[in-house]
Amino acid sequence: MSEMVRVLSTLAVKTAVQQLVEPYVSTIGCRIDADFAPTLALLERLRAGDAADLVILTREGLHELADEGKVIAASCVDLARSYVGLAVRAGAPHPDVADEAGLRDALLAARVAYSRIGASGILFASLIERMGIAAEINAKAVVIPSGLTAARLVSGEADLAVQQISELKQVDGIEVVGPIPFALQIPAIFSAGLMTASSRRQQAGDLLRHLASSEFADALRTAGLEP
Structure with missing residues (x-):
């Protein structure tokens, strides 16, 4: 072999x-x-x-x-x-992100972790710009160069992680909340x-x-x- x-x-x-x-x-x-x-x-x-x-x-x-x-x-x-989703630390409350209004409230209330160069991070950066909340989110966001954003939930650095759902699921000690509303993303x-x-x-x-x-x-x- x-x-x-x-x-x-x-x-x-x-x-x-x-x-x-x-x-x-x-x-x-x-x-x-x-x-x-x-x-x-x-x-x-x-x-x-x-x-x-x-x-x-x-x-x-x-x-x-x-x-x-x-x-x-x-x-x-x-x-x-693949769809972009959100995750929280295991045991944390799951925000209601079924529609744009719920997503907006959840993002504004949290420290969000996302990736700078991953496909999910590029989509998310564009999304929060379109929603008009980029400045507020980025003021307290944890933006990593690459890697698994959900690891920042386990370390306590973030409250919400954004990434492809398949990537979120690679981290132990977290729970996937669900996808970002389908109307707001392109798979x-x-x-x-x-x-x-x-x-x-x-x-x-x-x-x-x-x-x-x-x-x-x-x-x-x-x-x-x-x-």
Whole structure:
């Protein structure tokens, strides 16, 4: 089992990919070296020369690499739809965020943690600007460069965490309140594709077909994503 497929993946599908690794390795006989980070960070690394066999990014990020010739366009496949949600520390009251008015009240009453460069953080920053409450929120917000925002709930630094629901669920000691109202957000689509320069294209292609299978769809649902 000397072959190893290197995967660079967005954080949002980390749990699902990790669930896949052991059965994939035992079935296919090829190890997976997976590295997880926000899409924008991965795009910077790939453009700077970081190597991978298969990448999982936002659909937009993957298509950018395909346009640049770094990803094989014909290999690209959509894997999951993801919504941005809110979480609180375990045991804390759940605010009512079913509509825009409730969301506004909850955000203004809390110290909010969100990510600067993640897809969820970009959406959230735009959302609070549109709602006219960006100055009030950012005056007491915890804005992290990247990583899991719900960790700031556990540490006591924040009252509400904003991120993809699948990323919120990766942190113990928190509870997901629910999604930001659907009318206020556009779901992120996460897609996978083969790197043009991969020397393990056959093995990476086998993995990509597994990612598009019903088995992986079950793992996505468990992780809080929609296949």
